[in-house]
Amino acid sequence: xxxxxxxxxxxxxxxxxxxxxxxxxxxxxxxxxxxxxxxxxxxxxxxxxxxxxxxxxxxxxxxxxxxxxxxxxxxxxxxxxxxxxxxxxxxxxxxxxxxxxxxxxxxxxxxxxxxxxxxxxxxxxxxxxxxxxxxxxxxxxxxxxxxxxxxxxxxxxxxxxxxxxxxxxxxxxxxxxxxxxxxxxxxxxxxxxxxxxxxxxxxxxxxxxxxxxxxxxxxxxxxxxxxxxxxxxxxxxxxxxxxxxxxxxxxxxxxxxxxxxxxxxxxxxxxxxxxxxxxxxxxxxxxxxxxxxxxxxxxxxxxxxxxxxxxxxxxxxxxxxxxxxxxxxxxxxxxxxxxxxxxx
Numbered sequence: 001x002x003x004x005x006x007x008x009x010x011x012x013x014x015x016x017x018x019x020x021x022x023x024x025x026x027x028x029x030x031x032x033x034x035x036x037x038x039x040x041x042x043x044x045x046x047x048x049x050x051x052x053x054x055x056x057x058x059x060x061x062x063x064x065x066x067x068x069x070x071x072x073x074x075x076x077x078x079x080x081x082x083x084x085x086x087x088x089x090x091x092x093x094x095x096x097x098x099x100x101x102x103x104x105x106x107x108x109x110x111x112x113x114x115x116x117x118x119x120x121x122x123x124x125x126x127x128x129x130x131x132x133x134x135x136x137x138x139x140x141x142x143x144x145x146x147x148x149x150x151x152x153x154x155x156x157x158x159x160x161x162x163x164x165x166x167x168x169x170x171x172x173x174x175x176x177x178x179x180x181x182x183x184x185x186x187x188x189x190x191x192x193x194x195x196x197x198x199x200x201x202x203x204x205x206x207x208x209x210x211x212x213x214x215x216x217x218x219x220x221x222x223x224x225x226x227x228x229x230x231x232x233x234x235x236x237x238x239x240x241x242x243x244x245x246x247x248x249x250x251x252x253x254x255x256x257x258x259x260x261x262x263x264x265x266x267x268x269x270x271x272x273x274x275x276x277x278x279x280x281x282x283x284x285x286x287x288x289x290x291x292x293x294x295x296x297x298x299x300x301x302x303x304x305x306x307x308x309x310x311x312x313x314x315x316x317x318x319x320x321x322x323x324x325x326x327x328x329x330x331x332x333x334x335x336x337x338x339x340x341x342x343x344x
Contacts, residue, residue: 002020003018003019003023005017005018005019006019006210006213006214006217008135008155008220008221009221010155010221015156015157015158016158017158017159017161017213018158018161019163019206019209019213020160020161020162021162021163021164021206022162022164023161023162023164024049024053025052027052027056027123027160028056028057030160031121031157031160032094032119032157033053033057033060033094033096033121034058035058035059035093035094036058036059036060036087036088036089036094037057037058037059037060037061037096038060038061038063038080038084038093038094038095038107039053039054039057039060039061039062039063039096039098040080040098040099040103040106040107041063041064041097041099041103042065042066042067042100042102042103043065043066043067044068044099044100045064045067045098045125049098049123049165050062053096061083063083065080065106069102069147069244069255071106072102072105072106072140072141073142073143074141074143077109077110077141080106080107080110081110081113081114084110084114089118092118093119094111094118094119094121094157095108095110095114095118095119095120095121096120096121096122096123097122097134098123098125099125099129100125100129100133101124101126101128101129101134103129104124104133105138105148106141107120107122107139108120108122108139108156109139109152109154111154112139112152112154119157120154120156121156121158121159121160122135122156122158122159122160123160123161123162124161125165126166126169126173126176127166127173127177127178127181127205127209128173128176128179128180128256129177130166130177130209130213131180131184131209131213131216132177132180132184132216132233134159134161135156136155136216136224137153137154137156137220137224138151139151139152139154140152146301147241147244147245153225161209163205163206163209166205171283172254172283173254174202175257175283176254176255176257176284178201178208178282178284179236179256179257180256180259181196181212182196182260182263182275182278183233183235183236183259184212185318186235186267186275186318186319187232187233187235187313187315187319187320188215188218188219188319188321189211189215189318189319190317190318191319193278193318193319196278196281196282197277197281201281219233231311231313232313232321232323234312234313235266235315235321236261236262236266237262238262238299238310238311238312238313238326239262239265239266239295239299239331239334240255240258240259240260240261240262240263241258241299242262242294242295242298243261243290243295244258245294245295245298246290246291246294246295246298247288256284257285260279260284260286263275264279264286264338264339265335265337265338266312266315266334267314267315268314268315268316268317270316271315271317271318272338287339288339288342289339290339290342291341292336292340292341293332294342295335296328296331296335299328299331309326309327310326310327310328310331311324311325311326312324312325312326312331
């Protein structure tokens with residue numbers, strides 16, 4: 001594919017998203033790496049991608065941590081800040097994430113806080129981070145089992161997306177990321193959802209990534225700090241985060257898999273079978289055994305809570321959504337109607 005530059009128009013915080021096959025080999029011309037660069041990655045990222053970026057830096061150190069959500073905590077965050085300080089980084093230097101959503105969240109939060117803010121670049125290497133988490137400025141770590149409860153809105157200086165890096169991903173990780181693209185299509189783009197139903201997603205992966213980026217760009221430009229429209233991007237996340245809290249450690253479900261499950265109770269009854277077919281076609285789960293009371297208890301800690309209710313997103317027809325306050329009892333009823341009581 002030819003290089004596609006998608007501008008994120010956020011006033012003083014504006015930046016470009018570059019989507020280009022093989023773009024990582026040209027990172028030095030797209031990003032300002034001729035300075036001290038802290039390359040942040042994890043054990044799941046192939047070393048060749050990190051080496052490729054490091055060779056284009058003026059001076060770089062690599063901070064790598066064990067892959068997985070469990071590493072996205074204050075201890076890892078503090079260790080990263082200490083490494084940045086020991087490296088002698090100043091306000092003129094930068095942090096560059098090379099990895100998936102966990103890497104980007106952690107690296108971006110460190111960049112936001114070190115010396116009150118240094119430049120941050122994101123080079124996402126998973127489908128999930130390429131279609132969703134690498135843009136929009138959400139950075140965070142988890143605390144006491146609550147996802148993303150400590151963080152900041154901090155926009156990157158640039159995002160470089162190279163679909164070639166997806167060639168090293170296992171099939172399950174590809175499906176994991178596609179859950180977020182399906183989510184965006186359900187909320188904002190009926191035509192794109194129809195493509196998920198009728199076309200070969202793998203054959204049009206570059207287009208899937210670009211369409212998801214353009215949807216999220218349009219949403220973030222209108223609501224950078226999630227005070228209104230951007231809440232729609234939480235479709236599937238309210239129950240999904242609850243499922244993730246229960247099943248990630250026990251059954252090893254990924255974030256996107258949990259979001260996929262979390263979407264089903266929030267779909268209209270006539271739409272749900274269509275969504276199930278798309279998820280199954282994509283390789284995502286449609287059955288969940290997480291025990292309902294544990295899921296709802298975890299969902300009650302959701303950042304979208306408003307008193308005793310949670311602000312949830314529902315989709316009755318592809319391309320549209322509604323926002324609704326739901327009590328724990330209402331969430332429980334929706335969950336059990338689709339999955340039953342559960343047992344895990």
